[in-house]
Amino acid sequence: MNLLKQIFTWWNRQTIGTMILTFFSGKLKGIDEFGNKYYESKSGRRWVIYKETVEASNIPPNWHNWIHFTNNKLSVASQKKHSWEKRHVSNLTGTNRAYRPKK
Template sequence: MKKLLLQIFTWWNEQTIGTRFYTWRFGKRVGQDEFGNVYYEGGMSTYGLPKRWVIYNGYAEASAIPPGWHGWMHHRTDVPPSQDNYVPKDWQKKHRPNLTGTAQAYRPPGSLAVPGERPRVTGDYDAWTPGS
């Protein structure tokens, strides 16, 4: 019952009732990534491209889509990683969740959350003043 209520009243927990119905009606399962996110395709967008969407495993966070699936979702490739034996490049980093709003978020020196002063401005910038 709790899961049903979450699907009716929230959009950030896996999927909504509307997405569940649309997926049941038109969706063709394409694959699943290492995080448990499930990818679907079905129907046509207004641009004439096939609609592609993801059902997140848990909290809906767009940065949790791996690079291979990101390319497929954005129509950079027509072959999904599940059918392509996709191997990430050496330079591609592992997923890190978005830490904004948490204690681990990046806070540069001089920000309100970190004591200290900002680095001094170098001479390569002149502020604009009216009439100059």
């Protein structure tokens, strides 16, 4: 059943096309704290394979910069966190944990 989901849907991790692309031309560049895997091809194309639900807001800010070619450095592990920084949280809209202002 999982294989059928990968063949016919894009929201269940990776499609069969992405699986083939990753196998033949993808070089693993790193894994973030959520288990998402980041790849790059020889031509410079970059992509992510999500550990769970395919949701763009699941990418932490430092990997977002890398995947969008804002920053080419991969020194993610040594990146210093400031005391005022909060832990990354993906978009919670439409869930029970979404922000709802009190009246």
